[in-house]
Amino acid sequence: MSGFVISNVKARQVLDSRGNPTVEVEISTDRFSARASVPSGASKGRHEALEIRDNGKEFLGKGVRKAVSNVKTVIAPKLIGLDAREQGEIDSLLIDLDGTENKSRLGANAILACSMACARLGAICKGVELYEHLGEICNSTPNVMPVPVMNIINGGKHAGNNLDIQEHMIMPVRAKSFLEALRKATEVYHLLKRKIESKYGKHAINVGDEGGYAPPMESSEEAFEIIVETIEEAGYGKEIALAFDAAASEFYDGKNYTLAGKSMGSGELLDFYSDLISTFNIISAEDPFAEDDWEGFVEFTRKFGNKIQVVGDDLFVTNVRRLKEGIERGACNCMLLKINQIGTVSEAMDAAKLAYENGYNVMVSHRSGETCDDFIADLSVAINCGQIKSGAPARGERVAKYNRLIRIEERLTDSSYAQNLKRTVLGSYL
Numbered sequence: 001m002s003g004f005v006i007s008n009v010k011a012r013q014v015l016d017s018r019g020n021p022t023v024e025v026e027i028s029t030d031r032f033s034a035r036a037s038v039p040s041g042a043s044k045g046r047h048e049a050l051e052i053r054d055n056g057k058e059f060l061g062k063g064v065r066k067a068v069s070n071v072k073t074v075i076a077p078k079l080i081g082l083d084a085r086e087q088g089e090i091d092s093l094l095i096d097l098d099g100t101e102n103k104s105r106l107g108a109n110a111i112l113a114c115s116m117a118c119a120r121l122g123a124i125c126k127g128v129e130l131y132e133h134l135g136e137i138c139n140s141t142p143n144v145m146p147v148p149v150m151n152i153i154n155g156g157k158h159a160g161n162n163l164d165i166q167e168h169m170i171m172p173v174r175a176k177s178f179l180e181a182l183r184k185a186t187e188v189y190h191l192l193k194r195k196i197e198s199k200y201g202k203h204a205i206n207v208g209d210e211g212g213y214a215p216p217m218e219s220s221e222e223a224f225e226i227i228v229e230t231i232e233e234a235g236y237g238k239e240i241a242l243a244f245d246a247a248a249s250e251f252y253d254g255k256n257y258t259l260a261g262k263s264m265g266s267g268e269l270l271d272f273y274s275d276l277i278s279t280f281n282i283i284s285a286e287d288p289f290a291e292d293d294w295e296g297f298v299e300f301t302r303k304f305g306n307k308i309q310v311v312g313d314d315l316f317v318t319n320v321r322r323l324k325e326g327i328e329r330g331a332c333n334c335m336l337l338k339i340n341q342i343g344t345v346s347e348a349m350d351a352a353k354l355a356y357e358n359g360y361n362v363m364v365s366h367r368s369g370e371t372c373d374d375f376i377a378d379l380s381v382a383i384n385c386g387q388i389k390s391g392a393p394a395r396g397e398r399v400a401k402y403n404r405l406i407r408i409e410e411r412l413t414d415s416s417y418a419q420n421l422k423r424t425v426l427g428s429y430l
């Protein structure tokens, strides 16, 4: 066991892609060392595990010194002496040490950084790649490369424009490999820049938090129209489909939804989506209703769930308990997986397992505030989920994940591109 026992844990405050502090942890044995840092959302779900912020003077309240200190003083002494390869044991310890339902004592940011660093260290100790190690932990044989689900026009909380719908995405579903899909989607991204510039001017080509453009558009129809024109022009009409993340909690006031200045109830919002879905080749819809509007989700799923993917993000928050409720009620057919919504790698993989057992798809996702940590690229392949949302193919923290996937695809000798989705609601689009 020599070489595999955790002997040192370091933690520090570093910056994320928005310039906000986040937690980075470095864990070592006497022979190996690994590092991980955690992301942070802007349109966070109410039911997510809690990331602890200092709320002091530094960094306008956003410091994470308290979380860093929790790693150093509370977590580190307990991790030292454990076998880095035993992820289940490590995550159980982290969960018990915190003891709260939403990890509010030590902070999900403190806990997750440790969980991720341990997983990476475990892989190094075993002499395998991270995706292989994670695959062993959840009894899967990693061999499916994911569809890059790219947010190329940003709105909502991620951009300074009037688009209420947060993410207008493309899914290059028809390709032979991840590399080919990435190339096609990236070409569309660049062509879109030219089109936006000629139509809206130079000031319209700045990008939002997730690397997509944030032009001064008034509606999602306008956004999808220009995306469709671009896909056609690029010659990928059949290969690239559309998706959106409404992040509807952000335009819900507890009673009504407000889209483009118009207040509407759940029924009207459903009609709005009906029009959008019948007009455009939309194959995946995320958070079309607010996080506690179960009825809205159930209705939406009843109406579209056998034709397109319905994704629960703020609704499920990668939480087995919320997902169970959704399964019982018939909400969605896909779970968005964000490890920092739940706080440990093991719990995130448990949620994925529950999703699969119930015929749900899983889409691994970044957050709008990211670092260049590429952990989720490995995770998406480890659980063979077939789809990953990591923003536009621009900005270092977004492409870090796509570039890692290029390397993973090169390593895998018998990989397929998203073939597992053939048996799902997305099957007919592949």
Ligand code: PGA
Residues within 6 Å of the ligand: 040, 041, 042, 043, 044, 045, 245, 247, 313, 365, 366, 367, 368, 369
């Ligand atoms: P967030 O948004 O990371 O800002 O929460 C991402 C999403 O809603 O999918």
Ligand code: ZN
Residues within 6 Å of the ligand: 245, 247, 286, 287, 313, 314
């Ligand atoms: Zn979302």
